[in-house]
Amino acid sequence: MSTQARSRSLMRGFYPSWFLAPAVILYVIFFAVPTLVSFYFSLTRWTLFDHEFIGLDNFVEFFQDPQLLKGFTNTVIYAFVTSAAKIVLGMSLGLLLTSSLIGRGYLRAVVFFPVLVSTIGIGLTFKSLLDPFHGIVNGALGAVGLPQPGWLTDPNLALLSVAAIDVWKGVGIATLIYIAGIVAIPEEYFEAARVDGASAWRIFWSITLPLSRPATTTVVILSLIGGLRSFDLIWATTGGGPGYSSDVIGSVIYKQYQAGFYGLSTAGNVVLFLVVTAFVLPVFAVLNRKQVDL
Amino acid sequence: MRGVRSTLRACGFGVTIAVAGAALAACGSSDDSGAGGKTEISYLVVAREGSKAGAQAEIDAFEKANPDIIVKLDTFPEGADGDNLVKTKLSTGEMDEVFNYNAGALFRALQPDNQLTDLSGEAWAADLPDSYKKVVSTDKGMYGAPLGQSSGGGVLYNRKVYDQLKLSVPTTWSEFIANGQKIKAAEPDITPVLQAYGDAWTAQVPVLADFANVTKQDPAWAQGWTAGQKKFGQSPALTAFTHLEQLGKSGLVNKDYASMTNIQALKALADGKGAQYPMISDQLPTIAQDSPDAVDDIGFFALPADDAANTTATIWQPGGLYIPRSAEGDKLEAAKKFVAFVSSSEQGCQIQSDTGVAIGAFVSPVCKQPSDVSQAVKDVQKYLDDGQVAPALEFLSEVKGPNLDKITVQVGSGITSGAQGAKQYDDDARKQAQQLGLSGW
Numbered sequence A: 001m002s003t004q005a006r007s008r009s010l011m012r013g014f015y016p017s018w019f020l021a022p023a024v025i026l027y028v029i030f031f032a033v034p035t036l037v038s039f040y041f042s043l044t045r046w047t048l049f050d051h052e053f054i055g056l057d058n059f060v061e062f063f064q065d066p067q068l069l070k071g072f073t074n075t076v077i078y079a080f081v082t083s084a085a086k087i088v089l090g091m092s093l094g095l096l097l098t099s100s101l102i103g104r105g106y107l108r109a110v111v112f113f114p115v116l117v118s119t120i121g122i123g124l125t126f127k128s129l130l131d132p133f134h135g136i137v138n139g140a141l142g143a144v145g146l147p148q149p150g151w152l153t154d155p156n157l158a159l160l161s162v163a164a165i166d167v168w169k170g171v172g173i174a175t176l177i178y179i180a181g182i183v184a185i186p187e188e189y190f191e192a193a194r195v196d197g198a199s200a201w202r203i204f205w206s207i208t209l210p211l212s213r214p215a216t217t218t219v220v221i222l223s224l225i226g227g228l229r230s231f232d233l234i235w236a237t238t239g240g241g242p243g244y245s246s247d248v249i250g251s252v253i254y255k256q257y258q259a260g261f262y263g264l265s266t267a268g269n270v271v272l273f274l275v276v277t278a279f280v281l282p283v284f285a286v287l288n289r290k291q292v293d294l
Numbered sequence B: 001m002r003g004v005r006s007t008l009r010a011c012g013f014g015v016t017i018a019v020a021g022a023a024l025a026a027c028g029s030s031d032d033s034g035a036g037g038k039t040e041i042s043y044l045v046v047a048r049e050g051s052k053a054g055a056q057a058e059i060d061a062f063e064k065a066n067p068d069i070i071v072k073l074d075t076f077p078e079g080a081d082g083d084n085l086v087k088t089k090l091s092t093g094e095m096d097e098v099f100n101y102n103a104g105a106l107f108r109a110l111q112p113d114n115q116l117t118d119l120s121g122e123a124w125a126a127d128l129p130d131s132y133k134k135v136v137s138t139d140k141g142m143y144g145a146p147l148g149q150s151s152g153g154g155v156l157y158n159r160k161v162y163d164q165l166k167l168s169v170p171t172t173w174s175e176f177i178a179n180g181q182k183i184k185a186a187e188p189d190i191t192p193v194l195q196a197y198g199d200a201w202t203a204q205v206p207v208l209a210d211f212a213n214v215t216k217q218d219p220a221w222a223q224g225w226t227a228g229q230k231k232f233g234q235s236p237a238l239t240a241f242t243h244l245e246q247l248g249k250s251g252l253v254n255k256d257y258a259s260m261t262n263i264q265a266l267k268a269l270a271d272g273k274g275a276q277y278p279m280i281s282d283q284l285p286t287i288a289q290d291s292p293d294a295v296d297d298i299g300f301f302a303l304p305a306d307d308a309a310n311t312t313a314t315i316w317q318p319g320g321l322y323i324p325r326s327a328e329g330d331k332l333e334a335a336k337k338f339v340a341f342v343s344s345s346e347q348g349c350q351i352q353s354d355t356g357v358a359i360g361a362f363v364s365p366v367c368k369q370p371s372d373v374s375q376a377v378k379d380v381q382k383y384l385d386d387g388q389v390a391p392a393l394e395f396l397s398e399v400k401g402p403n404l405d406k407i408t409v410q411v412g413s414g415i416t417s418g419a420q421g422a423k424q425y426d427d428d429a430r431k432q433a434q435q436l437g438l439s440g441w
Helices: A003-012 A017-041 A057-064 A066-098 A104-116 A119-129 A136-143 A158-183 A187-195 A200-211 A213-228 A232-237 A249-258 A262-293 B002-011 B017-028 B051-065 B080-091 B123-127 B130-135 B159-164 B173-186 B200-208 B211-217 B221-226 B238-249 B262-270 B281-290 B292-297 B329-344 B346-355 B375-385 B404-412 B418-435
Strands: A044-046 A051-053 B039-046 B069-076 B098-101 B149-158 B191-193 B274-280 B298-301 B313-316 B320-322 B360-362 B389-391
Touching: A017 A044, A017 A262, A044 A057, A044 A262, A057 A066, A057 A262, A066 A104, A066 A158, A066 A213, A066 A249, A066 A262, A104 A158, A119 A158, A119 A232, A158 A213, A158 A232, A187 A200, A200 A213, A213 A262, A232 A249, A249 A262, A249 B080, B039 B051, B039 B080, B039 B329, B051 B069, B051 B329, B051 B346, B069 B080, B069 B329, B098 B329, B123 B329, B149 B159, B149 B262, B149 B281, B149 B375, B159 B298, B173 B191, B173 B238, B173 B274, B200 B238, B200 B262, B200 B274, B200 B404, B211 B221, B211 B238, B211 B313, B211 B389, B238 B404, B238 B418, B262 B274, B262 B281, B262 B292, B274 B281, B281 B292, B281 B298, B281 B375, B292 B298, B292 B375, B298 B375, B313 B375, B320 B329, B329 B346, B360 B375, B404 B418
Parallel strands: B039 B069, B039 B098, B191 B274, B313 B389
Antiparallel strands: A044 A051, B098 B320, B149 B274, B149 B298, B149 B313, B149 B360
16 A cells, blocks of 8 residues: 555544544434334334334325325426526526615515525415405405405415415525526626627626526525425415315325324325435436536 | 334334424423322313313312322313324323323224223212213223213304394204395395304314214214215215205305304304304303303204204214323322312312303213303203204214315315215225224225
8 A cells, every 4th residue: 555545544534433423323313214214104004003014005095195186286386386486586686686786785685584584474474464355465456456366265376375475485595596606607708798799688698597507406406395395384374275275295294194194194205205306306417417518 | 113113112202203392302301209209190181272271270179189199280282283292192101191182083093992091990980971981982991081061063143133133043954044045135244154264174064063963864874984884975974065065155155264264253153243153062162252242142053954853963072081001000099089070079060160161061960050051052951951962973983084174175165066075075084994994994
């Protein structure tokens, strides 16, 4: 073994590997073990007092559930609507807040503020704002003679209303990421383009948009995962209702758990895990490959 | 799996992520006997308006009578979250020495034979009416002592509105709808029938409170349902769903039905802005609290069947006091004393009457209803005296689907038809029956 190699292994061993132990122990106890155990319990009928192995029956049951199909399509709609809106709005706000603007710092804080508020708090606040008869939103619409829809109580509107609240809450993060991405683009490109007489539109289309792709990737991944796993906001505003009309996979699983179907709800979590992986892995691969190609 | 299960038992370890906080908290709390030779037990009640004050009054009186026992009060949340907390506490051996919980189907889901202490040998048990013993018993034992009163499910109505429009209490469904139309025609500002899907559970009442009418037509229906033979998708039980659909389409319901909450509906009823509200009389304390002057304006009638001969009030039994298996030795003795005191001593009954609002009839023969009860309670009592009552389904069968609230919201809102809703509920109940390991499903 050469001296160089030995010194490298010494460098690697500079921190004893047991420094990892606290993190590994916590990870194993609170993440790895429950995850593995949950794979087993998803194959059982579990009452918390005892359990009986029933093979794949829970999965069969889960996919026959009338709520699930609705919950599944709703989840996909919700994830894509919120992701798309966060990209478009986040990008626009990011551009606006990186330009020279009076009160830029203040506006950045304002856009980011909803991110800091508790989701349940936001849900309950909007539930009262959007109340069809006593809410301030419909009060304002009524005052100027516009129709007053049942934002959270109309089965056709409920899901989209919650998605809109989600966008209001989450666009601050997307904006922040875009601001960082846009600021990181070297100023020389813009100068060169301006010297060549490029229009603002051309600069955006040919420089800002392609060079902020890492930011876009991050926003897409984060909001897609967030959208697929969405639960808290929906639970606080509509509880999946009216009926099943705004149920998502997360709320369907929680309802199974509430009902005491512990095996079934664990199976639902396994399904959710697989669905999120199935959506996010390809998206991640595609977006990252393009980044390398660039 | 034995290893995993014993770990779960040992310290509520990783039970499920959602309840881990509660389980760990329970782990941390010490349940050592109090100092100075006193025995300390704890008493778990549901965190509901008024329940805590009543429980504390019982504890104060009990501690005075038994200076060597200390009782600590503990609460758990109402609804499905509470059900899970109770199950988690039992399965981890962390349950309070005495706890108050539903009788009937929810009680049976606790696996009483493995989890609870048999109380059939207690002195008070012999005097309990059979109708109550049944709902806190399995084949192997009797586990619960009654706390509180049974209540009636049907329609709460505003008697002032009825008097003013000279309406009489309907005994058939068509009379009920006709009354609604008369109210609508005469007083457009008064909602004929209140619905409050802002609290989805209230949507179940028109179906649950119709069950006595089903029993009247087919006395063995509940057994057939448990065995997987009788279905809501077929007559006579189907009627409840089709009536709900009809009600939703009748134009007699308040416009803000989708967002109105139960408390708002009770207030509207008491204020005379609504005339009728399908509900259970256990909600009367809310009216007594929010609209004390209107208590005697409220009356009760059974949810009408198609045929007047079948119109019967549905009765809900009160929850019980239970002692878990994990209570042993001195604590078990103290817990038994406390249960007997609260449920079946004259002093305990007096405190129940003083701190609670009457909602129906006491179950324990020791407890006597005061004479100055509200009109709705008198109406419920009349059905009981006439024998025009039958228990709610959850006291006759352990099969209760968990999604009845969402399904009835869909039917009442016109998202699905009554027949579709009934079919969905049959499927929903199947999952519960399978979870309980019943045959025939």
